[in-house]
Amino acid sequence: MWRPTERIKHEVPAAEWPTAEKAARSRWFSPVQVGPVELEQRTWVPAMVPWRATENGYVTPEILEWYERFAQGRPGAIVVEATGVRDIASGPLLRIGHDRFVPGLQQLVETVRRASDGHTRLFIQLIDFLVVRRRPERERFFREFLVIDDGLRSRCSGDDESIREQLVAMSDEDLDVVLSSRQLESFRYGYRERVTDTDLPHVDELPKVLPGIFAAAAGRAETAGFDGVELHYAHAYTMASFLSATNTRQDGYGGSIRGRLKLPLEVFRAVRAEVSNSMAIGCRYLSEECVDSGSGIEDAEAFGVAFAGAGMDYLSLSRGGKFDDAEQPRVGRAVYPYTGPSGYECMPTVVSDVQGPFGRNVDPTARVRAAVRSAGHDTPIVVAGGICSFEQAESLLEGGDADIVAAARQSLADPDWLRKIRVGMGDQVRRCIYTNYCEGLDQLHKQVTCQLWDRSDLDDPDVCLSEDGKRRLIAPPSPDLAARSRRKSL
Numbered sequence: 001m002w003r004p005t006e007r008i009k010h011e012v013p014a015a016e017w018p019t020a021e022k023a024a025r026s027r028w029f030s031p032v033q034v035g036p037v038e039l040e041q042r043t044w045v046p047a048m049v050p051w052r053a054t055e056n057g058y059v060t061p062e063i064l065e066w067y068e069r070f071a072q073g074r075p076g077a078i079v080v081e082a083t084g085v086r087d088i089a090s091g092p093l094l095r096i097g098h099d100r101f102v103p104g105l106q107q108l109v110e111t112v113r114r115a116s117d118g119h120t121r122l123f124i125q126l127i128d129f130l131v132v133r134r135r136p137e138r139e140r141f142f143r144e145f146l147v148i149d150d151g152l153r154s155r156c157s158g159d160d161e162s163i164r165e166q167l168v169a170m171s172d173e174d175l176d177v178v179l180s181s182r183q184l185e186s187f188r189y190g191y192r193e194r195v196t197d198t199d200l201p202h203v204d205e206l207p208k209v210l211p212g213i214f215a216a217a218a219g220r221a222e223t224a225g226f227d228g229v230e231l232h233y234a235h236a237y238t239m240a241s242f243l244s245a246t247n248t249r250q251d252g253y254g255g256s257i258r259g260r261l262k263l264p265l266e267v268f269r270a271v272r273a274e275v276s277n278s279m280a281i282g283c284r285y286l287s288e289e290c291v292d293s294g295s296g297i298e299d300a301e302a303f304g305v306a307f308a309g310a311g312m313d314y315l316s317l318s319r320g321g322k323f324d325d326a327e328q329p330r331v332g333r334a335v336y337p338y339t340g341p342s343g344y345e346c347m348p349t350v351v352s353d354v355q356g357p358f359g360r361n362v363d364p365t366a367r368v369r370a371a372v373r374s375a376g377h378d379t380p381i382v383v384a385g386g387i388c389s390f391e392q393a394e395s396l397l398e399g400g401d402a403d404i405v406a407a408a409r410q411s412l413a414d415p416d417w418l419r420k421i422r423v424g425m426g427d428q429v430r431r432c433i434y435t436n437y438c439e440g441l442d443q444l445h446k447q448v449t450c451q452l453w454d455r456s457d458l459d460d461p462d463v464c465l466s467e468d469g470k471r472r473l474i475a476p477p478s479p480d481l482a483a484r485s486r487r488k489s490l
């Protein structure tokens, strides 16, 4: 994983926890309207992929337990992990690309309602992604995968078979000269499609097909009982790539900010037309891409104004997480968009630069919010990134930086933390140490757990273990909290 060159080790900031009365009066624990949906609190668990679906993308008992555990902490909202909108094989990533996925998702909705006693609203993040292949072995790449094109024929001699053998034997320096930059990338990182590959018919036609695909998925989310959908326009995936300043498509869906916004807005309108007015529709997108030639804060301000103007019910800001600067994967592994500097910006760790990992996304989010407000829209803005204490959340709400404060890793470290704060037991919060053990598991597509609890009580026969039998899958219960909550009926 990439780290800032300064390598400054930051401590998790000391926290002063409020009494139950102070928490009850706070902004963070006050209600907020998200389009047609009211959240009881401005607390939010953003999408986190736990790699617990079946190989065919269905909800499993382990997924139900994962969300049940977050729901027991009763946040204002939970966003279910990035869920594939197409009916295509995608490994153990949750899917919603066909009606057959609806019954499992219905169970998920019921589980969260029950576990939160109806206090938590549930959204689902809808994602589309393009093809990313694993980094190939040298021989297989040159003998089987590489397409020998006229460029290669002009730079090498002999027939195609002999060109392949020459490439297998060639030094890295010579390959730098002979292969095109895309061929080199496919060899060194694995083949990866881009939205600008309009010579590929299925990429060319994305603007034609995606509005309908997203709309159908959103319709299924409504049938399953979700309160809303979150369009995944962030990080390294298809819709973020349309928004990116690197999108040079010439068909009206790239280039200028207007062109880059065209498909994201068309997808939103198709989704809006598909679901009823009781469903909230928002999106997650980037305050900054944090890569060379990528979109910056001015783009994000313009996107925010356009999304709010189109009628989105909320905007959730993340940052970074791009393929463009990701580390080279090992042979047999796929490139992972959270391994380079932009990945660091998305999930910063305690080994950081002077600024440190806490609240790194607050200022850019505040700028987006200010632009949206100046344009006359009151769309709620969600901020995430290294937020792990009551004061931090409360002060940024007070300062008008955001309207809703999300915490991913802190909620994973202690799914009860919000409820503990709410009942005046903040001193018992198990605090995330921001070293990204969980993200390392995500990178390997292993069931995600937290190092602070995944070795507790492994001998207990009631504890559900990971596939390798070495880790518990769900955070331990908080018995004191249950007793206190009963007394205070919170």
Ligand SMILES: Cc1cc2nc3c(=O)[nH]c(=O)nc-3n(C[C@H](O)[C@H](O)[C@H](O)COP(=O)(O)O)c2cc1C
Residues within 6 Å of the ligand: 046, 047, 048, 049, 050, 081, 082, 125, 234, 284, 318, 346, 347, 348, 384, 385, 386, 387, 406, 407, 408, 409, 410, 438, 439, 442, 448
């Ligand atoms: C294990 C893991 C999985 C994640 N999966 C998603 C995802 O599916 N969609 C998404 O938008 N962000 C995802 N994220 C990013 C988080 O939602 C969040 O933006 C990021 O962790 C920074 O917030 P934090 O500092 O509160 O953890 C994931 C993060 C982690 C740690």
Ligand code: SF4
Residues within 6 Å of the ligand: 409, 410, 412, 413, 431, 432, 433, 434, 435, 436, 437, 438, 439, 449, 450, 451, 452
């Ligand atoms: S594994 Fe580490 S970074 Fe992830 S939630 Fe747990 S303490 Fe935080």
